[in-house]
Amino acid sequence: MYMNPNRILQTMVGAAMAIALVAGAQTPTTPAPDPAPAAAPAATPAQADQPAAAPALGFPWKIGPMAVTGFIDGYYTYNDNHPSDSANGQINDLYNFNDKADQVELSAAKLTLNHDPAPVGAHFDFLYGRTNGLVSAGEQANYIEQAFLSLKPAKAKGFEMDFGKFVTSAGAEVIEAKDNWNYSRSLLFSWAIPYTHFGLRTSMPVSKTETVGVQVVNGWNEVTKNNGWATVGLTSAYVKTKYTWNLNYYTGPENAMPGKGYRNLIDTTLLLTPNAKFNAYINCDYGRNHDAIVKGVGDTSVNTWQGIAFAAHEQASSRTALAGRYEYFKDPNGFQTGMAQHVNEFTGTYEYEVPKLPQRLLSRFEYRRDMSNVPYFHRGNTGMVDAQSTLTVGLIAIIAPLHHQ
Numbered sequence: 001m002y003m004n005p006n007r008i009l010q011t012m013v014g015a016a017m018a019i020a021l022v023a024g025a026q027t028p029t030t031p032a033p034d035p036a037p038a039a040a041p042a043a044t045p046a047q048a049d050q051p052a053a054a055p056a057l058g059f060p061w062k063i064g065p066m067a068v069t070g071f072i073d074g075y076y077t078y079n080d081n082h083p084s085d086s087a088n089g090q091i092n093d094l095y096n097f098n099d100k101a102d103q104v105e106l107s108a109a110k111l112t113l114n115h116d117p118a119p120v121g122a123h124f125d126f127l128y129g130r131t132n133g134l135v136s137a138g139e140q141a142n143y144i145e146q147a148f149l150s151l152k153p154a155k156a157k158g159f160e161m162d163f164g165k166f167v168t169s170a171g172a173e174v175i176e177a178k179d180n181w182n183y184s185r186s187l188l189f190s191w192a193i194p195y196t197h198f199g200l201r202t203s204m205p206v207s208k209t210e211t212v213g214v215q216v217v218n219g220w221n222e223v224t225k226n227n228g229w230a231t232v233g234l235t236s237a238y239v240k241t242k243y244t245w246n247l248n249y250y251t252g253p254e255n256a257m258p259g260k261g262y263r264n265l266i267d268t269t270l271l272l273t274p275n276a277k278f279n280a281y282i283n284c285d286y287g288r289n290h291d292a293i294v295k296g297v298g299d300t301s302v303n304t305w306q307g308i309a310f311a312a313h314e315q316a317s318s319r320t321a322l323a324g325r326y327e328y329f330k331d332p333n334g335f336q337t338g339m340a341q342h343v344n345e346f347t348g349t350y351e352y353e354v355p356k357l358p359q360r361l362l363s364r365f366e367y368r369r370d371m372s373n374v375p376y377f378h379r380g381n382t383g384m385v386d387a388q389s390t391l392t393v394g395l396i397a398i399i400a401p402l403h404h405q
Contacts, residue, residue, distance in 0.1 A: 005224040061400075066113040066122070073107040073129070073177055075394040081385060083378035092390055093377045094343065094370055096190040097131045097175070098183065101390070107131050107177065110145070117152035117160065135195050135221075137176060141222075145196070147176065158205040165198045165223060169215070169235045170248045170267035172283035181323035182349045183364040183394040188307045188327060192285035194220035194250070194266055199230065210238045219254055219265070229253045244271040255291060261308040263289040275298075280312040282328075289335060303335035318375065321351040337376070344371045359399040367391055 079092055079101035091099045098107050108131035110126040113124045125145040127135065136142045148156040148164030150287030170193040173180045206212055215233035218225035229389040231252025238245040248267040257260035269283045284307070291301040310328035316322055325347045354361040368390050370377070375384040 009383065011391070026224075036264055042069040063113065065115045065187075066124075067115065067256045067272050068111070068113055070109070070111040070399040071176070071178055071396055072399070073131075073394065074105065074108045075107055075183070075392055076104045077101055077390050077392040080389045081377055081379040084381045087378040087381055093359070093388060094187060094190065094337065094345075096134050098185075098392060098394065099134070100130065106128055107394075112180070117150035119153050121150040121152070123148055123150065123355055131175065134337060158211075159202070160204075161185065161200065161202045163200050165196060166194050166201060167245075168194045169201075169213070169233065169247075170194065170250065170269075170285075172269040172281050172311070177364075177376075177394060178362060178396045178398060181222045181311055181321075183392055184308050184347060184368055184390075185368045185371075186283075186311075186325060186327055187329040187343060187345050188283055188285050188309050192287060192305060192307055192327060193265065196221055197231070197233070198223045203235070209240060210236065212236050217249075218250075219252055220250075227253055227255065242272070242274055244273070245269075246271070254289065260292045263287070278313070279331070280310070283309040283311075288338075303333040303337050305329070305331045305333075319353045320353060323347075323349040323351070339374060339376055341374045343373075343374045343376075345369070362392040362394075362396040362398070364392070366394070366397070 032225045062111045075098050077092060077100065079097060081101075081271045083090055083093070083101055090101050090103070092101045098105070106129045108127060108129040110125045110128075111123070115121045115123075125146050126143050127145040128143055132143055132145070135145060144165060146164070146166050148162045148166050150160060150162045152158075152160040162353075167175060171189050173185055173189045175195065177183050177185075197215065197217035197220070199215065201213060201215040201217070203211055203213040213233075213235040215235065216230050217233060219231045229252060231250055233248065233250045234248075236245075238247075246267075246269045248265075250265045250267075251262055253261055254263040260269065265285065265287045267283075267285050269281055271279065271281045273279050286306045287304065289303045291303075307327060307329035309325060311325040313321060325345075327345050328342065329345070330342040332340055332342075337343075340368045345368070347366060349364055352363050352365075354363065369387065370389075371387045373386065375386050377385050377388040379385045
């Protein structure tokens with residue numbers, strides 16, 4: 001019998017919500033004591049340097065067994081090229097998520113339901129806004145960023161298995177701006193790697209410092225696979241006190257013909273954590289895509305892309321932070337960006353967390369410069385130039401209570 005992954009996602013969400021509502025109706029009015037904190041996950045660039053003096057959030061709201069959190073993220077970007085709607089839809093070329101130029105835009109509104117596996121758990125992220133439309137391209141009505149069930153047996157020595165839709169393990173950044181150092185996403189995050197997968201993933205500590213994993217998924221950014229063949233992902237996270245090294249490899253067919261035309265991606269990030277205030281990372285990606293082989297119809301076309309990014313973050317005080325990023329991205333066949341080119345990009349970001357509020361409110365002020373070797377960027381109605389500068393103001397309200405409700 002054919003199982004539709006979209007129907008599976010809907011069923012998973014509906015079942016979890018029903019269980020949560022039933023359990024919530026049975027929850028006594030006196031709050032239960034907090035469970036013991038889980039072991040901290042391996043550090044990533046997105047989470048390695050939260051403000052040391054920021055107020056600690058209390059245990060979040062709960063619906064039955066599900067912890068509830070969320071955020072609202074909006075921005076305004078000034079683009080000195082002023083691309084028009086007729087030119088390219090009035091967007092910042094090569095951007096994603098905060099890509100609308102010269103206008104105020106809702107980047108994302110997100111609601112998260114989470115229950116850590118003990119031994120069974122579930123996680124659901126509901127996403128609305130411009131970000132959802134770009135992550136779920138072709139499925140704009142699907143507001144589910146992640147929806148997966150987890151199994152972590154108590155006697156399995158840290159082994160965990162997740163099934164459903166989840167974000168990729170590749171990359172130094174994540175979809176949510178609040179968890180990155182800069183407000184805009186890097187070229188590598190936008191053009192070198194996938195956003196999400198649907199399928200099965202596992203992770204297993206093999207030593208005190210290394211965790212490895214295997215994933216069997218339906219390719220890049222797809223819930224339903226169109227060629228009947230799976231993509232395999234291999235992951236490794238090596239964590240030490242002063243640094244973390246993540247290595248990811250994905251391979252599988254990404255063309256319509258079954259089993260033909262494999263896409264391979266090697267992604268690695270070295271995160272440096274010398275102290276609590278300063279962090280830096282180096283992220284490298286190499287991708288290679290083979291077109292589908294059709295017997296008797298000529299040679300296979302091979303497209304490649306590659307890039308490297310350097311970033312640093314300084315927590316200047318409990319409320320302020322500075323971040324910088326430089327990267328180089330090469331797309332010699334135009335397979336990812338639509339034009340053969342190589343691009344240099346620099347971003348500088350200042351962050352200020354507004355004090356004395358019941359919820360966290362992050363403000364970010366950012367300058368970014370993208371430079372191509374060809375006239376790729378739209379200017380006005382019809383012009384094309386080889387560079388683009390933007391100024392962005394972003395506001396992120398993180399919805400999570402500081403105390404028990």
